[in-house]
Amino acid sequence: MTxxxxxxxxxxxxxxxxxxxxxxxxxxxxxxxxxxxxxALAAGTHPADRAHRFTAEARxxxxxxxxxxxxxxxxxxxxxxxxxxxxxxxxxxxAPAVLSATGDPTVLDARPAVAVVGTRSAxxxxxxxxxxxxxxxxxxGVAVVSGLASGIDAAAHAGALAAxxxxxxxVAVVGTGLDVVYPRENAALWAQVSGSGAVFSEAALGTPARPRVxxxxxxxxxxxxxxxxxxxxxxxxxxxxxxxAAARRSVPVCAVPGAVHSPASRGTNGLLVDGCTPVRxxxxxxxxxxxxRGTPRVPLVPDWRAGPESDAGTAVELDRVERAVWDAVGxxxxxxxxxxxxxxxxxxxxxxxxDALAQRGLLVAGAGWWSRA
Amino acid sequence: MIASIPSAVLSGVDGRPVRVExxxxxxxxxxxxxxxxxxxxxESRDRVRAAFVSTGLPWPRRRITxxxxxxxxxxxxxxxxxxxxxxxxxxxxxxxxxxxxxxxFVGELGLDGSLRGVPGVLVLADALADLAxxxxxxxxxxxxxxxGTCRSAPSLVDVVARCTxxxxxxxxxxxxxxxxxxxxxxDAPVADLADLADVRGQVMARRALEVAATGGHHVLMxxxxxxxxxxxxxxxxxILADLDPExxxxxxxxxxxxxxxxxxxxxxxxxxxxxxxxxxxxxxxIGGGSGGHRPGEVGLxxxxxxxxxxxxxxxxAVLDALRQPLEEGVVRISRSQGSSTCPARFLLxxxxxxxxxxxxxxxxxxxxxxxxxxxxxxxxxxxLLDRFDITLRVDRPDGAELVGRGAGESTAVxxxxxxxxxERARARGVRANAELEVSSLDRFAPLDPxxxxxxxxxxxxxxxxxxxxxxxxxxxRTVADLxxxxxxxxxxxxxxxxxxxxxxxxxxxEEVR
Numbered sequence: 001m002t003x004x005x006x007x008x009x010x011x012x013x014x015x016x017x018x019x020x021x022x023x024x025x026x027x028x029x030x031x032x033x034x035x036x037x038x039x040a041l042a043a044g045t046h047p048a049d050r051a052h053r054f055t056a057e058a059r060x061x062x063x064x065x066x067x068x069x070x071x072x073x074x075x076x077x078x079x080x081x082x083x084x085x086x087x088x089x090x091x092x093x094x095a096p097a098v099l100s101a102t103g104d105p106t107v108l109d110a111r112p113a114v115a116v117v118g119t120r121s122a123x124x125x126x127x128x129x130x131x132x133x134x135x136x137x138x139x140x141g142v143a144v145v146s147g148l149a150s151g152i153d154a155a156a157h158a159g160a161l162a163a164x165x166x167x168x169x170x171v172a173v174v175g176t177g178l179d180v181v182y183p184r185e186n187a188a189l190w191a192q193v194s195g196s197g198a199v200f201s202e203a204a205l206g207t208p209a210r211p212r213v214x215x216x217x218x219x220x221x222x223x224x225x226x227x228x229x230x231x232x233x234x235x236x237x238x239x240x241x242x243x244x245a246a247a248r249r250s251v252p253v254c255a256v257p258g259a260v261h262s263p264a265s266r267g268t269n270g271l272l273v274d275g276c277t278p279v280r281x282x283x284x285x286x287x288x289x290x291x292x293r294g295t296p297r298v299p300l301v302p303d304w305r306a307g308p309e310s311d312a313g314t315a316v317e318l319d320r321v322e323r324a325v326w327d328a329v330g331x332x333x334x335x336x337x338x339x340x341x342x343x344x345x346x347x348x349x350x351x352x353x354x355d356a357l358a359q360r361g362l363l364v365a366g367a368g369w370w371s372r373a
Numbered sequence: 374m375i376a377s378i379p380s381a382v383l384s385g386v387d388g389r390p391v392r393v394e395x396x397x398x399x400x401x402x403x404x405x406x407x408x409x410x411x412x413x414x415x416e417s418r419d420r421v422r423a424a425f426v427s428t429g430l431p432w433p434r435r436r437i438t439x440x441x442x443x444x445x446x447x448x449x450x451x452x453x454x455x456x457x458x459x460x461x462x463x464x465x466x467x468x469x470x471x472x473x474x475x476x477x478f479v480g481e482l483g484l485d486g487s488l489r490g491v492p493g494v495l496v497l498a499d500a501l502a503d504l505a506x507x508x509x510x511x512x513x514x515x516x517x518x519x520x521g522t523c524r525s526a527p528s529l530v531d532v533v534a535r536c537t538x539x540x541x542x543x544x545x546x547x548x549x550x551x552x553x554x555x556x557x558x559x560d561a562p563v564a565d566l567a568d569l570a571d572v573r574g575q576v577m578a579r580r581a582l583e584v585a586a587t588g589g590h591h592v593l594m595x596x597x598x599x600x601x602x603x604x605x606x607x608x609x610x611x612i613l614a615d616l617d618p619e620x621x622x623x624x625x626x627x628x629x630x631x632x633x634x635x636x637x638x639x640x641x642x643x644x645x646x647x648x649x650x651x652x653x654x655x656x657x658x659i660g661g662g663s664g665g666h667r668p669g670e671v672g673l674x675x676x677x678x679x680x681x682x683x684x685x686x687x688x689x690a691v692l693d694a695l696r697q698p699l700e701e702g703v704v705r706i707s708r709s710q711g712s713s714t715c716p717a718r719f720l721l722x723x724x725x726x727x728x729x730x731x732x733x734x735x736x737x738x739x740x741x742x743x744x745x746x747x748x749x750x751x752x753x754x755x756x757l758l759d760r761f762d763i764t765l766r767v768d769r770p771d772g773a774e775l776v777g778r779g780a781g782e783s784t785a786v787x788x789x790x791x792x793x794x795x796e797r798a799r800a801r802g803v804r805a806n807a808e809l810e811v812s813s814l815d816r817f818a819p820l821d822p823x824x825x826x827x828x829x830x831x832x833x834x835x836x837x838x839x840x841x842x843x844x845x846x847x848x849x850r851t852v853a854d855l856x857x858x859x860x861x862x863x864x865x866x867x868x869x870x871x872x873x874x875x876x877x878x879x880x881x882x883e884e885v886r
Contacts, residue, residue, distance in 0.1 A: 123737040150743070185743075232737065264737025333736045335766065336872065340576040341774045347580045348852055351872040352865030355827060368734060368766030368875070 008077040009067035010034035011098045014041075016066055016204035017054050022096055022216060024048075029097045034079065038063060069205055075100045075178045086200075088113070092223040092249065096202035099220075102178055103198035107169045108224060112289055113143040115225035115246075117218075117239050118152025118232045123264050124333060124364070124371055126232030127155040129256050133229060134159025136282030138167030142289065145224050147217060148172040148190055148199070150183050152231045152239075157193050169197030173220045175213035177201060182209040200224075215241040222246040226292050229254045229279055233267035240267060243276075252292050254279040259332050321345070325353045326372070329363065333371040376463035376470070379477040379504055380456035381497040382448045385666035385706065385713025386630045388493070388500025392442045393453060395460030400436035406457075408441030411449040420451075420482045421458045428486035428530050433465035446711070452491035455480035455507070458529055459536075472536045476524075477504040480512070486529045492632030495519055495625055507532060513545040515629065515637040567607045570783040574770035578605050581765045581873055583787055586612045587794045588851030589805030591699070591721040591760050593684070595875075596767035597731045602724040605767065606648070606680045609722060611784040613644040614792045616676050623716050624676045631668045644677030647719075651686040659694045659717075661706045666713040671698045674719035684723035685752040692757050695721070699760050723761065725753075734766060762807065762844050764875030794854040806851045811843050818850040823864035831871065845870045 011034040014025060027048040028037050040046035042058040049055065070077055077100050078085040084105040089095040099105075116133050118126060130152045134144050138160035146153040160170040172193045174182075178201050181187045193199055202220065203213060218238060222228060222245035230253065233239035246253050254277040258265020272278055277288050318326055328334070328342035340350060354370060357363035364373050378393045404418045425432040439457055441448050456478040462468045479497050481489040488509035491497075498506050498519035505522040513525030524542045526532045534540045569579065578594070578601075585592045586609060594602045616624060625640040635641060649658065649670045656662050660669030671679060681687060698704045702718035727733035728741045728749050739746075798806050801817050809817060820828065828845065831837040837845065846862070848870035853862045 119737070120742075121737060121740055126737070183743075234737075234740065237740075262737050263732075263735070335768055337575065337577045337766075337768060338771060338774055341574065341778070346856075347577065347872065348856055348865040348869040351868035355864075355868045355871075359830075368768075369736060371736075 006063070007034045008079065008082070009063040010038035011079050012070050012077045012100070012204075013058075013061055013063035013066040014038060015098050015100075015202070017057050017061070019053060020204075022094075022202060025097045028054075029079075034098075070100065073102075073179045073205055075102050075205070076105060078105055086224055088224050089220070094219045094245070095223065096220060099200055099202055100178055100205075101198050101200045103194040103196070104169070105198050105200070107197050108143055108171060111141065111143050111168055112226050112293060113145050113171065113224055114285055114289060115145040115221045115228045115242065116152070116156035116231060117146055117221065117228065117242050118156075118230055119234055119237055119239060119264055119267075120149050120151040120153075121234075121264065122151035122155065122232050123258075123262060124366075125258065125262075126152055126256075126264055130155035130231045131159035131162070133231065133256075133279075133282060133285060134170075135162045135167075137285060138163035138170065140282060140286060141168050142286075143168045143171050143197070145171045145173065145221055147214070147221060148174050148186055148193065149214075149238075150186065152233075154186055154189055156231070157189055161189075161192050161196065165196075171197050171224065172199045173217050173224065174199060174201045175203065175207075175217035176209050177203050177205040177207035179205050180208055214238050218242040219245040222249055222251055225251055227252050227254060227285065227289050229256065229285055230268050230271060230276075231256045232258060232262075232264045234263060235266040235270065237267060243271065252277065252288055254285060254288050256280070262332070321349065321353050322357060325350060325357060326362065329370050329372055331372060333366065333369045335369050339370060374464045374466060376460040376473075378456040378460045378463070378473065379501065380453055380479055381477070381500045382450055382452065383493045383496060383630055384446075384711070385660070386496065386627050386668055386672065386715050387713065388497040389446065390500050391448060391453070393456040393460050394440040394442055395457065395464040396438045396440075397433050397461065397464040398436050398438070402434045402436065404437045404439075406439045406441070408439075408444035409447045410441060410453075411447060413451050414441070414448055414453050417451060417454045417457055417482070420454055420484060421461065423484040424454075424458060424482045424486040424529050425461075427484060428528070430462065430486075430529070430533070431465070431467055433461065435465070437461060437464075450491060450493075451481035451489075452479045452497065454482035455488065455529070455532070458482060459532070462533065468533060468537060472538070475505055476507055476536065477501040478507045478532075479516075480507070480509045482529060488526060488528055488532070493630040495629035498523065499626065507536075512637075517545050518625070518640055567604075567611060568784045569608045569611065569787055570780045572601065572604060572608060572781060574775050574778070574781075575601060575605060575767065576781070578765060578767050579781060579787070581763050582609050583612065583791060584848065584851050584855065584873060585609070585720060585722075585763055586787075586791045587805070587855055588762075588798070588847065589720060589807035590762035590848060590851065591723075591807075592763045592765060593723040593725070593758070593761040593875075594765050594767045595725055595727050595734070597726060597735075597769065600767045600769045602767050603648075603680075603682055606678070606682075606722045606724065607646065608784065609678050609680075609720065610644045610646045612788045612791050613677070613720075614788070614795060615642050616644060620676045627668050627672050627675055627715065631673055633673065645674060646678045646680065647674040648680040648682060651681070651683050651688075653687075653691065655688070655691045655694045658691045659698070659704050659706065660715055661708060666706050666708070666711075666715075668715050669704070671695065671704050671717040671719065672715040675716045677719060678722055679719045680722045680724070682724045684725040685749060689752070689754065693754060696756060696760075721760065724767075735768070759840070762848050763873045765873065766875070790855065794851070797854045798851075806847050806854070809847050809850065814843060814846050814850075817860075818846050818853075818862050819860065820846075820849075820867070821861050821863050824849070824862055824867040827864050827867050827871075836876070837871075841874070845874055848873060 041054045044052050044055045086108050134156040137144050144160035146156045157170050170193045176182045181190050218241040222242050228246040230239050243253050255268040255271040256279050324343050328339045364371050376395045381388045381390050490509045490511040494512040494515045498516040502521040507524045508516045510525045510527045517523040535542050621640045621642050628635050647670050658669050698717035704717040705714050728746045730741050733739035849862045849866045852866040852869045
């Protein structure tokens with residue numbers, strides 16, 4: 001890790017000032033280098049801080065100490081015009097004035113990026129689609145950008161990582177400080193993304209998870225991506241912030257269709273009605289990407305598709321009762337009550353049959369709901 | 374002169390015989406009551422005197438001392454009014470000793486000399502079974518359920534007139550109680566109760582209730598508001614068999630002692646259903662209180678169903694107090710003034726939402742954070758959750774799936790199946806399969822090879838603990854009994870038991886992933 005120079009140290013110190021917001025930061029750095037801005041704040045002469053909101057704190061904080069903290073956290077500080085600051089954000093209307101990153105921030109250079117986003121309370125279907133898209137896109141040389149939240153985000157990252165060392169590295173933009181892993185259960189995933197790709201944040205080190213940091217994070221995701229894919233989202237939610245930010249930047253938005261009954265697909269189905277491009281698999285995303293970038297679509301690694309997946313259950317032999325249960329469960333998760341009603345079997349027979357199917361890996365029994373594996 | 378009149382007071386769900394000794398002597402006129410009376414008994418001085426004056430009975434203008442023996446135990450209730458009044462009459466010479474010999478008295482006096490009923494007459498009559506018990510007219514039918522000699526009168530004057538032989542004791546007519554010609558114990562017929570046929574769909578829940586009623590397995594229903602959890606729970610008592618004579622008597626005694634509304638003309642033959650609100654205190658749940666160990670909800674649910682709606686909203690102390698009755702079938706209440714034991718063997722039915730927003734468990738529907746869900750589920754302690762053999766997901770019925778389906782089976786049909794399967798459990802020497810000892814499982818619930826393979830797989834995958842294994846085996850035994858299977862428990866029975874048992878994920882409202 002290189003020693004941070006004065007400008008970068010002051011940039012880091014500016015982000016960490018109490019009461020600093022992305023908008024204020026942009027104003028303070030408008031026309032000033034970080035070092036100049038910092039000195040002006042400490043002197044109380046900065047034109048964007050006539051109220052001396054930051055003067056007292058700027059006088060006692062030592063930027064080099066802040067820089068030391070970033071160094072020990074393994075984080076780099078990125079500002080426009082310096083190496084590492086994502087090229088996609090230069091000229092962006094909401095570009096953060098200062099970013100920090102762990103991993104390699106240059107992975108986005110010379111590589112198309114697709115944001116795969118969606119709800120935290122995803123269904124099995126959504127998780128599977130996100131994971132497939134993540135793996136397929138990474139395998140095709142596209143950097144998968146997401147937010148490291150639970151649900152769709154985590155599945156997209158995990159899928160991208162599953163493409164292996166040959167795939168494009170994953171990129172995450174998080175809302176918290178880079179030293180605050182949230183949610184905790186994604187700690188391992190976070191480390192892997194940081195290890196093979198990059199994790200960006202515009203928040204100061206130590207910034208906890210607050211409701212307002214996530215919409216701000218979503219605009220950066222939209223800014224970094226060439227195409228945004230929404231896998232599953234509810235009628236209201238953070239993913240729609242990303243969609244809105246993408247629309248403002250004329251970044252194409254694609255949506256994965258879902259069952260019309262599924263609450264987790266209400267938002268995505270709505271997007272499709274509104275005219276977003278439907279996406280079924282990686283192929284569809286790559287078409288959208290090629291259109292977005294105005295380049296022919298096959299330049300990417302040719303064998304990106306790992307091989308067709310067969311529909312389990314159609315290939316194997318099922319007896320009459322097993323077939324009835326299989327049909328009754330259908331393609332969406334179904335509760336036991338519904339399966340009982342559809343099959344008219346006794347609970348004992350049904351439970352026994354479902355167990356036999358589960359043992360053959362055809363059925364997944366969840367919390368009162370069954371679905372095809 | 375001294376009179377000694379037998380009576381009785383309530384102590385928990387038991388009657389305690391008491392002798393009311395009255396001494397009338399020369400001296401300054403006065404009226405004292407000794408022998409640890411409580412406030413109600415001390416106030417009886419004023420009621421007794423007023424009753425005498427207003428009915429024209431002579432009040433001795435002498436010194437009256439009343440002692441309640443044994444004097445070491447606390448006595449409460451207004452039922453001692455009548456024996457005190459009779460004691461004063463005898464001690465002052467208005468009535469003779471002989472006229473009250475062989476009689477015991479229980480009743481509250483009104484200021485006009487009328488006799489009023491008291492709670493727990495059935496229990497008190499049991500405690501005074503070897504004497505002819507004189508009670509208020511309204512208490513006559515209930516007192517005669519105890520089986521001893523019983524007499525009733527509407528007022529103090531009538532008691533005096535009948536004791537002294539000026540008027541005869543009328544026979545107590547108990548409607549439906551056996552002495553009016555109709556068969557005894559004709560209780561509300563099952564059809565009058567909430568019927569299972571009212572429940573649309575809910576095939577899984579119906580089956581779970583049937584299994585619970587057969588095997589005595591406690592049930593926890595998890596589901597969103599409005600799914601029909603309460604509707605289902607109220608249908609459970611209907612499919613339980615009539616109480617056996619001994620339990621019927623015990624239940625009647627408990628309800629009598631607690632003074633809850635009920636038919637007083639017959640013993641309670643149907644299993645009771647208690648659904649206390651979650652605001653109740655630990656004392657209201659297990660019993661106790663200053664008024665002499667009144668039975669709590671667990672006692673009142675003995676032989677029947679205790680339904681706790683919004684289980685997560687009950688205070689932890691109240692829920693933890695359930696552990697002893699669930700374990701031993703009785704609840705022991707100890708206070709500084711003594712302890713008492715109340716039977717409390719009931720079927721526990723809990724209901725709760727899966728998560729704070731109530732929609733958890735439907736894939737993709739719940740927006741609660743995992744932490745909020747975990748916090749919600751943590752309100753129930755592990756040991757309590759452990760008691761629920763059946764954890765059941767109850768969702769709102771899907772109208773589209775119900776189209777073209779008739780009403781489900783009625784309570785009568787299911788009750789008959791339950792009664793038949795319960796007979797098989799009785800042949801094993803237990804009331805229900807939930808009470809089977811671990812050591813007897815291999816004898817009474819042997820597994821066929823596929824069934825034991827299924828259980829072993831569950832154990833290995835960590836889906837089942839050693840203790841859970843026994844519970845599943847008992848549950849599977851009940852399922853096999855209902856299916857009319859032989860002595861061997863088959864794989865399908867075990868699979869159903871595992872499905873009914875549910876999982877922790879189900880409780881947390883987690884989804885299939």
